[in-house]
Amino acid sequence: VVDAAYLVAAVLFVLGLKSLARPRTASRGNLLGASAMFVAVMATLLDRAIVDVRVLLSGLVVGAAIGVVMALRVRMTAMPQLVALFNGFGGGASVLVALASFVEMVDLGQVDSRLSVSAVLTALIGAVTLTGSVVAFAKLQEVGGLRGFPGLAAVRAVAAIVAVIAAVMVVARPEDVGWLWALVVSGAVLGVLGTLAIGGADMPVVIALLNSCSGVAASTAGFVLDNPLLIIAGSLVGASGLILTQIMCRSMNRSLVNVVFGSLPTGGAPDADDVYGDRVTATSAEEVAMLLEVAERVVIVPGYGLAVAQAQHAVRDLMRTLGNQGTEVTFGIHPVAGRMPGHMNVLLAEAEIDYELLLDMDQVNPTFPQTDVTIVIGANDVVNPSARTDPDSPIAGMPILDVDGSRTVVVIKRSLSPGFAGIPNPLFANEGTLLLFGDGKDAVLDIVAALLAG
Numbered sequence: 001v002v003d004a005a006y007l008v009a010a011v012l013f014v015l016g017l018k019s020l021a022r023p024r025t026a027s028r029g030n031l032l033g034a035s036a037m038f039v040a041v042m043a044t045l046l047d048r049a050i051v052d053v054r055v056l057l058s059g060l061v062v063g064a065a066i067g068v069v070m071a072l073r074v075r076m077t078a079m080p081q082l083v084a085l086f087n088g089f090g091g092g093a094s095v096l097v098a099l100a101s102f103v104e105m106v107d108l109g110q111v112d113s114r115l116s117v118s119a120v121l122t123a124l125i126g127a128v129t130l131t132g133s134v135v136a137f138a139k140l141q142e143v144g145g146l147r148g149f150p151g152l153a154a155v156r157a158v159a160a161i162v163a164v165i166a167a168v169m170v171v172a173r174p175e176d177v178g179w180l181w182a183l184v185v186s187g188a189v190l191g192v193l194g195t196l197a198i199g200g201a202d203m204p205v206v207i208a209l210l211n212s213c214s215g216v217a218a219s220t221a222g223f224v225l226d227n228p229l230l231i232i233a234g235s236l237v238g239a240s241g242l243i244l245t246q247i248m249c250r251s252m253n254r255s256l257v258n259v260v261f262g263s264l265p266t267g268g269a270p271d272a273d274d275v276y277g278d279r280v281t282a283t284s285a286e287e288v289a290m291l292l293e294v295a296e297r298v299v300i301v302p303g304y305g306l307a308v309a310q311a312q313h314a315v316r317d318l319m320r321t322l323g324n325q326g327t328e329v330t331f332g333i334h335p336v337a338g339r340m341p342g343h344m345n346v347l348l349a350e351a352e353i354d355y356e357l358l359l360d361m362d363q364v365n366p367t368f369p370q371t372d373v374t375i376v377i378g379a380n381d382v383v384n385p386s387a388r389t390d391p392d393s394p395i396a397g398m399p400i401l402d403v404d405g406s407r408t409v410v411v412i413k414r415s416l417s418p419g420f421a422g423i424p425n426p427l428f429a430n431e432g433t434l435l436l437f438g439d440g441k442d443a444v445l446d447i448v449a450a451l452l453a454g
Contacts, residue, residue, distance in 0.1 A: 005043035006229040012036035013233050017240060023345065023355045040229050076347060077307045080339035083207055084137040090214035091129025094221040095184060098122035101224050103177055111174040118223035120167045123180060126217035127187030128194065133210050135195040140203065140339050148197045153261075156193040162186040194260060202259045204336040204343070205248050209260070212241025248335050252398055275424040276416060283434035285443060288375075288410050289450035295372035298322055299364060301332045301401055302344045305378015305413065309440030312351035315377065317448050319353065325451075330357050332364035332374075332401050334382035361401060368405035376403060376411045378440050380419030385427055395421050409433040412443045 013036045019029030045056055074082050102119040105111050139146050166183035173179065198206050215237025222230030249256050292298065300315060319329045331353070337344045345358060359367075368374065376383055383403045386393040403409050404427055411428060413435060418424055427433055436443050 002043050002047040005039055009036040009040040009043070009229055010232050012039065013236055017236055023349050026349075036233070040233070044227070076310065076350065079346070080203075080207060080343065081137050081140045083340050084133045084140060084210065087207070087210040087214045088130045088133030088137070091126040091133065091210075091217050093126075094122055094214070094217035095126035095130065098126070098221040098224040099180065099184070102174075102180065106175055106177060113171060115224060116171045116174045118220050119174075119180065120170050120183060121220040122217055122224055123170075123183050124163060124167065124187040125213055125220065127184045128191035129210055129213040129217055131188040131191030132195040132206075132213075133191075135192050136203065136206055136210060139195070146196060152193060152197055156190065156197075159186050159189040159193060163190060197261070198259065202252075202254070202336070203339055204341050205245055205252070205254075205256075205259050207340045208241055208245040208248060209256070212238050212245060215239070215241055244341055248341060252336060254398070270424060272416065272418070272424040275426050276429050279429035280416065281434050283410065283436050285436065285446035286450045288434070288436060288447050289454055291373050291408060291410070292322060292327070292447070292451060293325070293454060295322075295327055297328045297367075297371050297373075299330055299332050299367065299371050299374045299403075299406070301334075301374060301376045301379050301383060301403055302337065302348065303334075303377060303379025303382060304338050304343075304419075305380075305440050307338060307343065307347055308378065309442075311377060311439075311441035311444055312347045312353075314441045314444040314448070315348070316351040316353055318444050318451075319357075321448050321451050330359050330364065330367075332403070333358050333360055334379070334401050335361065337379060337382050361399060365402045368402050371406040373408045373410060374403045374406040376409060376413075377444065378413065380413075380425055381421045381423075383427055384419070384421075384423070384425045386423065386425070389426075394423055403427070404430055404432075407432065410436060412436045412438070412440050414439065 012032050016029045016032030016036060019025040019032060021029075042056075045051055046053075051059075070082070098119055102111070102115065105115060135146065163183060163186035166179050166186055169176065169179040170183060195206060215234045217234070219231050219234025219238055222228065222232075222234055245256060249259060252259075300319070302312075302315070306312060306315065322329050331344075331348065333344050335341070338347075345355075348358060349355065379401075381387075381395055381398075381400075383401050384393075384395060385400065385402075385404050387395040387398040387400045388402075390396060409427065409430065409432055411433060413428075414437065416424075416428060416435075428435060436447075438446075
């Protein structure tokens with residue numbers, strides 16, 4: 001019976017992953033994945049009589065209640081932080097389960113090299129995932145002081161050496177469980193130091209990588225527990241997360257090694273007063289509406305500020321208003337806009353904006369010279385021309401959306417404060433750029449009202 005349940009769960013996992021590949025079927029994919037996990041957990045606990053049925057049902061009720069509360073209370077702006085925490089929980093759970101099983105097998109004298117290697121991999125990858133995800137969560141919450149420091153690379157190297165020594169000793173002397181704990185601690189330190197060194201512009205890549213690591217940790221834990229379904233599920237998550245990570249690195253013209261072991265330079269960024277001076281031109285919603293009334297082609301570029309303002313529905317109204325007057329409207333999506341992979345896609349899909357209108361960087365960049373007005377809502381680093389023109393910039397070499405090639409650029413932003421990379425944006429001082437200061441949602445609604453009134 002349990003084998004049949006595992007087979008059903010495995011099929012559901014695969015079908016769920018396939019459904020996640022398309023926006024229109026993504027919700028079904030989530031339901032299939034959750035159903036697969038439910039079948040797997042229930043089959044395992046009931047087959048091995050691990051807990052009493054009443055305890056099992058209580059756990060289901062508590063877990064469901066927590067899930068409902070999080071679904072209702074966690075705002076879309078906090079979704080990257082939630083994903084980071086989920087990654088950390090997955091890594092931490094893998095470590096705890098694998099450690100408990102390994103210690104039990106040591107006490108029974110049933111440890112072999114396969115079990116030892118599996119436990120080593122689970123402990124190391126799981127610990128790195130746990131602490132790395134916690135630091136990623138804190139950085140996404142903009143907790144102060146979480147940056148690299150001089151000598152970080154040397155400290156990280158020492159922690160890596162300790163981890164290697166501990167891993168070798170666990171395999172050579174599995175009965176000495178102290179080495180396993182040393183491995184967990186060194187892995188936890190590596191997770192903290194590794195994530196500290198990663199710049200804000202690379203945070204979506206980090207989230208994807210940690211997601212992959214949580215899957216790999218679960219898969220290796222499956223070898224420790226001798227559970228084939230855990231191996232399958234973990235492998236699916238690990239492989240899909242790694243593929244996504246590689247795609248995003250390719251889109252940024254960065255290597256994964258450079259993202260993980262590189263860090264943003266601390267110097268080279270110009271002073272904001274030197275960049276902006278008196279060259280910033282403010283505008284009003286009425287003036288923007290006048291520009292849009294005669295525009296034939298408009299591109300909307302969403303960023304993290306759109307998520308903060310929850311402006312996706314207002315943007316949908318703007319798109320429909322422009323469409324009614326015969327204006328062609330598309331969206332330019334940068335792969336690392338926001339704070340997690342696909343952040344902007346999720347927001348716009350929530351507002352029921354046609355996915356066909358969302359153009360990736362390679363599709364939209366050639367169209368900017370033919371674009372009458374580009375509206376940038378809450379995006380900063382991903383439209384910063386310093387990445388293209390300033391070799392000393394902290395984001396030098398990062399492919400951007402070339403919005404400065406448009407005839408007119410309208411930037412909706414609360415202030416001239418820098419983006420996550422912490423550098424000023426010379427786009428704001430360009431002759432063809434107008435800044436509409438204010439909340440993203442309110443500003444877009446004001447533009448829509450001005451269009452309808454005109």
